[in-house]
Amino acid sequence: EDAEEPFLRANHIEDAEEPFLRALVSLIVTLFKEDLWREEEAMAAFKMLTDKLFIGEETSQNCLRISPFIMSIIISPLRKSGVSGEDTHLPLEVFLKGWLERSLSFPPVVLLQSGEDMQDWFQLVISCYPVSKKAEETKELQRHVSNEERTLLLDLFRKQRQVPGASSVVTQLPAVQILLARLIMVAVSYCGNDFNEEDWDFVFSNLKRLIQSAVVVMEETSENVNDFISGVSSMDKEDDTLEGLGHIVCISDPSIDNAKNALSAFSLLNALVQHKSVEGEDHLNSLADEIWDPVKDRILEGVLRLFFCTGLAEAIAASYSPVAASIVASFRVDHLQFWELVAQLVVDSSPRARDRAVRAVEFWGLSKGAISSLYAIMFSSKPIPSLQLAAYIVLSTEPISRLAIVADGNASPSDESLSDQDSGNVGLPSEEKLRLRDEIYCMVENLNYELLDTDLTAPERVQTFLAWSLLLSHVNSLPSLTEGRERLVHYIERTANPLILDSLFQHIPLEQYMAQSLKKKDGDIPIELSVVTSAATRAITTGSSLSTVESLWPIESGKMASLAGAIYGLMLRVLPAYVREWYSEMRDRSASSLIEAFTRSWCSPSLIKNELSQIKKADFNDESFSVSISKSANEVVATYTKDETGMDLVIRLPVSYPLRPVDVSCTKSIGISDAKQRKWLMSMLMFVRNQNGALAEAIRIWKRNSDKEFEGVEDCPICYSVIHTVNHSLPRRACTTCKYKFHKACLDKWFLTSHKKVCPLCQSPC
Structure with missing residues (x-):
């Protein structure tokens, strides 16, 4: 069935078991899809039937x-x-009413016995009422259905509730589960406005039961894989191990197919409810939000557990060998439509449902956890694009994102911004304790130069780019001036392999940029260059590369180039010092000139605009301090006055910011010594260059630093600043001999580099 088919047909081609019937159905679908057959042929086929x-x-x-x-x-x-009487002996509505009445004469479907033709009659009725996830198409479909048909259809649906305990009946006949799920889809689409509370209870209980049955099967499979892999010894033959693993993950339980239909029904219902909320339509008014929201969350929690289960099994198998992981992943390919439905619903899940699902997974105590399962799906050797995107979205959003990057409980805390009062008492934790998760460690810190020799669409590149996209998005999501963000940024600057930037520019068509610049026609950009520049600008503006990742599949060189542009733009936004250091160390002058020209034209304007906008919005709230902005000159003038002394500092952003460093100069000084003037200039320069793009915060910290000096707080003898340029603490570590106070971070660094624990000034033991 074509993925672009707008209707969720009640009878799929794959349902036809006989090859001849399957071929016949496929042929007729093609004839209508290609517009070779139209209404006339449809009427002829209907008359024949x-x-x-x-x-x-x-x-x-x-x-x-x-x-x-x-x-x-x-x-x-x-x-x-309309099938009028001229074309056939009876109008269409007469036949459909007759078929509905025939189906109503049968007992409820839960009482179906194998071999009865009531199943075919139910299928025939259901096939006459196609459903669509698009509310506009649903309304169009309803328009062609008479009120009498709708009444009979609702009666048929309600008859299924007449069996005592029908909502909890569990039958071994897969056909019953399929018919119920499909009848629910049809009834919701055509009769949802007429549902009462009992109708909705019946719908929800059946959907939850069908989906939960698949959850149980998948959880058992994950546990079996875990027990099996844990029990493998070095004496076992690999072929025997892989064969045994294959038997475990080869699921023949009908619960998966049954749940597929339930997922389709739930997906349809979810889409219709969303449209009602957004557009204010009167469809499904009988379903109150207070009923729907908790039910939706519970069902989505089950869907998320399905999602985590398949990733867990692959992650656990991968701990044995890549081949073992591939065997597990093959199961998903065999049930593609089921997993695509799961992926679609996972993306729509709420943070609360995700949090509960993660807690449930961790409670199992398997050898791998929820985060590992998501990375296993995203980096699978047999990737399914919809699942990969779903895994990326879950990893990049709360509540999972705070656990997705840093390993073993060292997740970057989302601290509140440090306050002006006594903010220095929050020291910067040792970076030696921080480590990225194993799933992305090798793609960030341990990149191999062989990556540069791989094809531009190679899986290794795709995985590396996705890992960096996640990392940068996570850094950007952390509030500025927080310990967690500063710690992670400096860890990346210290450990990340800059090879990632070399690989990014293998995708960015700099030669096209050069050719374009020579033509001097800005309005006529080649499409290959346009997608890259648009992605870079969008990432800088929004602080996210999600929109580019969403359109990444199927993997193509142009889409990889777009992702490379987005990552570069995001890197300029959150790690400007890291990019600047890589750029300054480039030996290929021709390449560096092209990169600077590209950045100056397509990235720097957005970055500069964002910086100046943030400064303009900032409330420095002090009569002794003012800031003025010149957008045309890319300049910021900070004026500080205190006790008949004052100073004007000018911050100039270069046109190729941040590849070129910000310049700071003094244009006016009153009552300030040359030594203090140089010191203030240096402190402003240090704050600006250490803020990784947050100039407004750098200016605010510099003002606080100057205020502290006027209050009599002595600066740190190591960095010559009152406020530490990185963690913004005050000098509090005092030498017991000379009494000078140092920043803890400065003193720790001094001990580390000097290889001795003595005071930097008096050399007394500390």
Whole structure:
């Protein structure tokens, strides 16, 4: 079935077990899709079916068996044409009402016995009511259905509730589960406005039961994989181990297929409710938000557990070998439609549902956890794009994102911004204790130069780019001036391999930029260059590369170039000092000139605009301090006056910011010695260059530093600043001999580099 098909047909091609029937259905679908057959052929096919459906008073079983498949294809053109009496002996509505009444004569579907033809009659009725996730198409479909049909359809749905305990009936016949799920889809689409509380209870209980049955199967599979891999010894033959693993993950339980239909029904219902909320439509008014929201969260929690389970099994298998992981991943490929439905719903899940699902996974106590399962899906050897995107989105958003980057409980805390009062008592934790998760460590800190020789769409590149995109998005999500962000930024600057930037510019068409600049026609940019510049600008403006990641699949060189542009833009925004150091150490002058020109044209303007905008919005709230901005000159003038002394500092952003450093100069000084003037200049320069792009915060910290000096707080003898340029602490570590106070971070660094624990000034033991 075509992925672009707008209708969720009640009868799928894959449902046809016989090769001839499957081929016939596929042929008819193609004829209508290619517009080779239209209303006239649909009416002819309908007339043929209705003529052959009965032989006297008896039903033709062969005709009845194929009718649902044919009707699911021709019903839409038939509805539009109206099928008047001139084209067939009876109008369409008469036949449909007759088929509905025939289905109503049967007992509830939960009482179905194998071999009965009521299943085919139910399928025939359901096939005549296609459903769509698009509310506009749903309304169009409803317009062609009479009130009498809708009443009969609602009666058929409600009859399924007449069996005592129908909502909890568990039958071994997969056909019953399939029929119920599909009937729910149809009833919700065509009769949802007429549902009462009991109707909705019946819908939700069946959907939850069908999905939960698949959750149980997948959880058992994950646990079995965990126990099996844990029990493998070095004496076991690899072939035997892989064969045993294959038997475990080869699931033949009908719960997966049953849950697939339930997921389709739930997905449809979710889409219709969302449209009602956004557009204010009157559809599904009978479903109150206070009923829907908690039910939706509970069902999505189950879907998330399905999602985590398949990733857990692959992550655990990967701990044995890549081949073992591939065997587990093959199971997903065999149930592609099921997992694509799971992925779609995972993306729509709420933070609360995700948090509960993660807690449930961690409670199992398996050898791998929820985060590992997400990385296993995203970096799978047999990738499914929708699952990869879902894993990326979950990893990059709360509440998972705070656990997704840093290993073993060292997640970057989302501290509140440090206050002006006594902020220095929060020291910077030792960076030696911080480490990235194993899943991304090798792609950030331990990049291999062989990456530069791989194909531009190689899986290694895709995985590396996704890892960096996650990392940068996480850094950007942390509030400025927080211990967690500063610690992570400096860890990346110290440990990350700058090879990532070399690989990014293998994708960015600098030669096209050069050719374009020579033409001097800004309005006529080649498409290959345009997608890169747009992605870079968007990432700088929004602080996210998600929109680029969303359009990454199927992997193509142009899409990888777009992602490279987004990562570069995001890196300039959150790690400008890191990029500047890489750029300054480039030996290829020709390449560095092109990179600077590209950055100056497509990245720097957005970055400078953002910086100046943040400074303009900042409230420095002090009569002794003022800031003025010149957008045309990319300048900021900070004026500080105190006790008949004052100074004007000018901060100039270069046109190729941040590849070129910010310049700071003094244009006016009153009552300030040359030594203090140089010191203030140096402190402002240090604050500006250590803030990683947050100039407004750098100016604010510099003002606080100057205030502290006027208050009599002595500066640190090591860095010559009152406020530490990185963690913004005050000098509090005092030497017991000379009494000078130092920043803890400065003193720790002094001990580390000097290889001795003595006071930097008096050399007394500390």
